[in-house]
Amino acid sequence: MEATTLSAGFRPLLKPGGYRFPRSCSQRNSSSLVRCHSKEASGGFIKPKPEGSIAITHRKLSFKTNVFEQARSVSGDCSYDDATAKTRSHVAEDKIGVLLLNLGGPETLNDVQPFLYNLFADPDIIRLPRPFQFLQGTIAKFISVVRAPKSKEGYAAIGGGSPLRKITDEQADAIRMALEAKNISANVYVGMRYWFPFTEEAVQQIKKDKITRLVVLPLYPQYSISTTGSSIRVLQDLFRKDPYLAGVPVAIIQSWYQRRGYVNSMADLIEKELQKFSDPNEVMIFFSAHGVPVSYVENAGDPYQKQMEECIDLIMDELKSRGVLNDHKLAYQSRVGPVQWLKPYTDEVLVDLGKKGVKSLLAVPVSFVSEHIETLEEIDMEYRELALESGVENWGRVPALGLTASFITDLADAVIESLPSAEAMVSEDSESSDVFSYIVKMFFGSILAFVLLLSPKMFHAFRNHLI
Numbered sequence: 001m002e003a004t005t006l007s008a009g010f011r012p013l014l015k016p017g018g019y020r021f022p023r024s025c026s027q028r029n030s031s032s033l034v035r036c037h038s039k040e041a042s043g044g045f046i047k048p049k050p051e052g053s054i055a056i057t058h059r060k061l062s063f064k065t066n067v068f069e070q071a072r073s074v075s076g077d078c079s080y081d082d083a084t085a086k087t088r089s090h091v092a093e094d095k096i097g098v099l100l101l102n103l104g105g106p107e108t109l110n111d112v113q114p115f116l117y118n119l120f121a122d123p124d125i126i127r128l129p130r131p132f133q134f135l136q137g138t139i140a141k142f143i144s145v146v147r148a149p150k151s152k153e154g155y156a157a158i159g160g161g162s163p164l165r166k167i168t169d170e171q172a173d174a175i176r177m178a179l180e181a182k183n184i185s186a187n188v189y190v191g192m193r194y195w196f197p198f199t200e201e202a203v204q205q206i207k208k209d210k211i212t213r214l215v216v217l218p219l220y221p222q223y224s225i226s227t228t229g230s231s232i233r234v235l236q237d238l239f240r241k242d243p244y245l246a247g248v249p250v251a252i253i254q255s256w257y258q259r260r261g262y263v264n265s266m267a268d269l270i271e272k273e274l275q276k277f278s279d280p281n282e283v284m285i286f287f288s289a290h291g292v293p294v295s296y297v298e299n300a301g302d303p304y305q306k307q308m309e310e311c312i313d314l315i316m317d318e319l320k321s322r323g324v325l326n327d328h329k330l331a332y333q334s335r336v337g338p339v340q341w342l343k344p345y346t347d348e349v350l351v352d353l354g355k356k357g358v359k360s361l362l363a364v365p366v367s368f369v370s371e372h373i374e375t376l377e378e379i380d381m382e383y384r385e386l387a388l389e390s391g392v393e394n395w396g397r398v399p400a401l402g403l404t405a406s407f408i409t410d411l412a413d414a415v416i417e418s419l420p421s422a423e424a425m426v427s428e429d430s431e432s433s434d435v436f437s438y439i440v441k442m443f444f445g446s447i448l449a450f451v452l453l454l455s456p457k458m459f460h461a462f463r464n465h466l467i
């Protein structure tokens with residue numbers, strides 16, 4: 001991935017003085033926006049010791065020093081073997097943590113409305129103009145109450161709650177074991193954005209466990225402001241407030257849809273499901289991604305759509321290289337509310353394909369890596385029925401990656417590759433700008449207090465009061 005992935009479009013979403021998204025470097029088999037740099041490029045961050053081991057210094061790096069430029073200027077760094085070797089040498093001194101970020105889901109029907117409240121109260125989900133932001137809570141309350149009955153029906157249809165927590169816990173365990181198999185001992189934490197275990201709880205545990213280096217791995221292959229972006233914003237706020245956490249080196253894997261391991265694992269699953277049709281060559285491969293409002297992409301610079309399209313191209317190229325030459329289509333599902341979402345919409349495309357005479361269709365959920373309400377209810381029930389009504393005769397669905405071994409191993413590799421690039425999340429810049437704004441406030445506050453106290457009225461009031 002090129003550093004251009006860090007489009008200027010992200011910037012307006014960041015608070016002034018806050019954490020800047022890490023710079024990326026082009027590397028083979030890389031995950032997007034994982035910084036990687038050699039010892040030279042790290043600017044003293046990783047110090048080689050005479051006996052060959054590597055010590056980490058907790059230097060507060062400013063991202064303005066442009067790690068990307070440094071990384072680019074040093075050739076050939078950050079290969080997989082290199083990263084693994086560096087990481088192994090850290091093991092003795094490091095306490096490594098991996099934080100998996102996910103959305104979270106209601107575990108019972110009673111959880112549905114408060115879960116929806118948390119979701120709609122997120123300013124990255126409902127993006128209100130600044131003057132109206134004070135209404136966020138009220139709007140969230142209103143929408144969550146209105147939507148709850150429909151959502152509850154969906155969750156009731158899949159057994160009364162979301163399977164997300166259980167699956168994510170299992171993925172955490174599997175990643176821990178995959179790391180162990182590669183001689184990396186790490187604690188793996190789960191931090192959910194809208195339900196238990198919340199990101200805040202995971203971060204508290206990370207602190208209690210005295211983790212010295214952290215890799216943040218959002219379980220969304222593609223980056224969206226509404227998913228990975230939102231979770232990272234929360235994390236950034238938590239780390240900024242806490243002096244211990246502010247010094248912990250962190251590597252954030254912002255997106256990983258382009259990793260060979262992920263692409264190959266998706267291709268494997270698709271190939272396998274195609275074989276279940278009586279005539280596999282005739283099947284339309286139908287990618288269905290979770291949508292986002294168009295304004296995210298067009299006004300706020302969300303790279304989600306672009307990454308999604310690239311992701312589908314990579315999977316189709318891989319299939320082609322295996323001799324699978326089926327037609328394919330990408331559409332977006334799960335829109336909420338009256339605004340325009342990314343098109344084409346899954347439901348409309350299904351009707352259209354049915355009308356055009358497509359008889360066999362394989363649905364592929366592509367924006368999420370565990371089963372959830374939108375695969376189990378929306379795709380398996382609603383869309384299947386719609387497709388069959390519209391003339392499709394043979395329907396299949398690719399399961400979510402879940403615990404697929406090749407996928408889990410690849411995530412473990414992504415973690416290992418990102419370790420050498422971990423840096424303190426809170427830069428000196430943001431700290432010094434905090435201090436600066438504190439001094440400015442104190443200065444003008446004192447002048448104001450002085451003026452008020454010395455104004456004749458105040459002076460008399462004071463004197464009368466004191467005498």
Ligand SMILES: C=CC1=C(C)c2cc3[nH]c(cc4nc(cc5[nH]c(cc1n2)c(C)c5CCC(=O)O)C(CCC(=O)O)=C4C)c(C)c3C=C
Pocket residue numbers: 103104105106116119124125126147150151162163164220224226227290291292293336367368371372373374
């Ligand atoms: C990449 C995945 C997702 C994106 C992008 C995304 C954006 C987004 N979602 C909503 C509103 C809702 N999402 C809901 C559930 C839900 N969303 C995702 C993933 C993405 N969302 C998942 C995996 C789930 C399911 C969790 C589970 O419990 O299984 C819901 C609740 C369910 C429902 O009522 O439909 C809502 C609401 C918005 C508005 C949005 C972008 C702005």
Ligand SMILES: [Fe+2]
Pocket residue numbers: 290334
């Ligand atoms: Fe969603």
